Amino acid sequence: MNEPTQHLSGTAPAPSAPDDPLAGPTMTVRVCDRGSGRDYVGVTIRTVTISAHCPTCGGPRGAAAGHRFCEDGAWYAVDRWDNPCGHIDYYSAVLAEAAARDAVAAERAAAAEETRARLVAAIAATSRIIAQSPAAPSSLAIEAAGLHPQLKLYFHNNADAVTEFAEHFGGTASARPHTDRPDSSIYTSATGELDGVRYEAWSLTAPQADEAGTETDR
Numbered sequence: 001m002n003e004p005t006q007h008l009s010g011t012a013p014a015p016s017a018p019d020d021p022l023a024g025p026t027m028t029v030r031v032c033d034r035g036s037g038r039d040y041v042g043v044t045i046r047t048v049t050i051s052a053h054c055p056t057c058g059g060p061r062g063a064a065a066g067h068r069f070c071e072d073g074a075w076y077a078v079d080r081w082d083n084p085c086g087h088i089d090y091y092s093a094v095l096a097e098a099a100a101r102d103a104v105a106a107e108r109a110a111a112a113e114e115t116r117a118r119l120v121a122a123i124a125a126t127s128r129i130i131a132q133s134p135a136a137p138s139s140l141a142i143e144a145a146g147l148h149p150q151l152k153l154y155f156h157n158n159a160d161a162v163t164e165f166a167e168h169f170g171g172t173a174s175a176r177p178h179t180d181r182p183d184s185s186i187y188t189s190a191t192g193e194l195d196g197v198r199y200e201a202w203s204l205t206a207p208q209a210d211e212a213g214t215e216t217d218r
């Protein structure tokens with residue numbers, strides 16, 4: 001194998017965060033929401049999901065137990081718990097923690113949705129390539145790492161196909177020796193965008209401008 005390392009580069013997948021705010025066990029509890037202002041706005045009971053661990057020390061939170069209370073003539077049921085570590089969870093902080101979790105979850109859902117839409121676009125671009133490319137690629141891959149999937153097209157021993165592809169679909173083609181050796185094969189590549197999807201097409205050919213195209217070191 002003597003493939004160029006070039007074509008393997010791309011968007012590296014994001015490393016998973018060491019302290020993922022959504023990781024770990026959770027608990028679902030009923031808490032009081034009294035609004036964020038100073039005025040009395042009554043009480044609204046909210047059921048929220050929070051970490052099962054204390055945000056201050058990381059120790060386990062206590063087990064929640066139901067608690068009923070009366071306010072303004074109405075009865076409400078909430079959950080209360082005592083943390084073994086002694087840190088107190090105020091409802092306002094619990095609500096903020098739950099809201100932060102929801103925001104992270106919504107952000108991830110939106111990113112996943114966007115990735116799906118981009119993959120669909122990449123498949124559409126793939127269909128167009130198959131229908132319209134001057135030469136059929138030897139292989140065509142959708143690389144989906146990261147938020148921006150891109151197409152990788154390989155043309156076996158056919159630098160002209162790469163150039164023609166770039167001319168046909170719009171892109172920039174270039175050629176250079178694949179290695180520093182004097183007898184190095186030539187790496188021809190083209191990059192561009194097809195219906196909003198990035199592509200890279202490439203081929204390896206023999207160093208001599210041999211019309212017949214003898215051999216590649218694929």
Ligand SMILES: [Zn+2]
Pocket residue numbers: 054055056057058059083085086087
């Ligand atoms: Zn604690």
